[in-house]
Amino acid sequence: MAFCAIPAIDITKGSCVRLKQGLMNDSTVYSENPVQVARRWVNEKATRIHLVDLDGAFSGNQENTAVIQRILREFGEKISFQVGGGIRDIETVERLINIGATYVVIGTAAVNDPVFLERVCSKFSNKIIVALDARDGKIATHGWSETTKLDVVDFAKSLQKLNIRNILYTDIGRDGMQVGINVSSTLRLAEAVNIPIIASGGLSSAKEIEKLAEFYDGGISGVILGKALYEGNICLKNVIETLNRKFDTKC
Numbered sequence: 001m002a003f004c005a006i007p008a009i010d011i012t013k014g015s016c017v018r019l020k021q022g023l024m025n026d027s028t029v030y031s032e033n034p035v036q037v038a039r040r041w042v043n044e045k046a047t048r049i050h051l052v053d054l055d056g057a058f059s060g061n062q063e064n065t066a067v068i069q070r071i072l073r074e075f076g077e078k079i080s081f082q083v084g085g086g087i088r089d090i091e092t093v094e095r096l097i098n099i100g101a102t103y104v105v106i107g108t109a110a111v112n113d114p115v116f117l118e119r120v121c122s123k124f125s126n127k128i129i130v131a132l133d134a135r136d137g138k139i140a141t142h143g144w145s146e147t148t149k150l151d152v153v154d155f156a157k158s159l160q161k162l163n164i165r166n167i168l169y170t171d172i173g174r175d176g177m178q179v180g181i182n183v184s185s186t187l188r189l190a191e192a193v194n195i196p197i198i199a200s201g202g203l204s205s206a207k208e209i210e211k212l213a214e215f216y217d218g219g220i221s222g223v224i225l226g227k228a229l230y231e232g233n234i235c236l237k238n239v240i241e242t243l244n245r246k247f248d249t250k251c
Helices: 034-043 054-059 065-075 090-098 108-112 114-123 152-157 183-192 206-213 236-246
Strands: 004-012 015-020 023-031 048-053 080-084 103-106 128-135 138-141 146-151 164-171 197-200 220-225
Touching: 004 034, 004 054, 004 065, 004 236, 015 034, 023 034, 034 048, 034 065, 048 054, 048 065, 065 080, 080 128, 090 103, 090 114, 103 108, 103 114, 103 164, 108 114, 108 138, 114 128, 128 152, 138 152, 146 152, 152 183, 164 183, 164 220, 183 197, 183 220, 206 220, 206 236
Parallel strands: 004 048, 004 220, 048 080, 080 103, 103 128, 128 164, 164 197, 197 220
Antiparallel strands: 004 015, 015 023, 128 138, 138 146
């Protein structure tokens, strides 16, 4: 596994959107056809896509199952997909893996139900990504609508005994703002645990991706491409080509 640039497809009411700081009332619709969006990123040589049911993240139950299933069935054998949003039980994890998800992203349930997390990590070893979304260093849950008193680094340390593929770390305050990844906080988390970290929240440019890739040996294994990608400030194909020249990007 090596550093990976991962385009995000966030889905609400069947459309591909991006939010600002996780707020559903501050969203921009980029396409009413997420399958077409997935096809575009596959054609631009993405090796992994971050696929999220935003409605499910808020409600606790996957609500965009049909479109997610279409994407996985069409492209799941070509590239890797990490799928999240509203995953609260082992049956949903199993269903997603059976229809083509390479990895399943668990956020709220990882925080609120440690027994479930242990079970799912045991049954699907190295298939689980835990999403730790932080607001001022404290973990937020339920689509970022609730902030806990849990310190993100302390909680991450408790995950080291489990067979987790990655931790997906998002600085909520930067998400969708294109102000730059919080590199210092991401590195602090990477240094504290032995689980590879995927950075997220605020990515602004292709140059920033290259700089993040230099921290691969420090524990940062990838980055989520969101708003900057959809606004045209990053060209995925060019990013992938650059990473292929400079780094091993088989992620």
